[in-house]
Amino acid sequence: MINSIFLKEYSTEYQTQVVDLILHIQKDEYNIAITKEDQPDLLDIENFYQRGNGNFWVALSEGTVVGTIALLDIGNRKTALRKMFVKQNYRGKTFNVSNQLLHHAIGWARVRSIEEIYLGTTPQFVAAHRFYEKNGFVSIAPGELPIGFPVMKVDKKFYRYVIQ
Template sequence: MELIPYSYEFQASLEEFLEIMYSYRGYKFDPTGLHSDIRNIENIYQSPGGNFWIIIENAALIGSVGLKILNKIDKIGEIKRYFVLPLYQGKGIGTLLMEHLLLNAKKNELHILRLDTMRKSIAARKIFEKYGFQEINKYNENEIAEIFMELKLKK
């Protein structure tokens, strides 16, 4: 198993992976609309100071997470596209992704991390709560998100 930063050579695999993950949750993956950030990872995540990571096992993409910078001045980041294939859930991969993302958020000197999620994302919500994320008021325009959370990072 290998945790690596996204590079364009993984684009097709990432889109196939996200197709599976959204379908699993009962949604349609829309890389030209609602999920168009996936086709512009370098500009949306990597260039502004965040990043996007994937986990590969036996040449298959099995997990992903993005760190998007929402506000450079107030040092606010957002967790995006935090997914682990159902077959691999419960094996510590979500925790590995979260630990890696938090380490990078601290390296970037972020003060706050935000995320949005759905009620049915029970495994992910357990990890968010384990790390101290608290529910907050809606902070973005995501129409399908039901829960909004925030973590204040220690300085």
């Protein structure tokens, strides 16, 4: 089938596409003042995300990265959801990339006995807020974040998902 979406664990062959996708969405779509240098994790995904109870996945359409999601191990059976980005024309129900990525990450976390997933996001990502809330994430105050949660300078809104 043309335009089938495949989810795959990140490998270095996708690094350039991942960086380009994320920076384009952050800077060009949402005018967030953030650079590649502000995100050193993007230059060392394997060592930053793919350790302990963390991982990083890409969504591929015909070999091209159209989405990303990561779980960062923050200890005590908790992870931080990071780098969830989907190329604009792959958002929504037609390709269902966001749902596929999120449910894949949650399923992976469940198998690894992760208890909670936390995330921080920017005020500009209003559609993302609705998406997370629709999928069981609950808005929390910054003071409710666990020790070890990495707050990015652009993050102002936070969520928690309890894995059942």
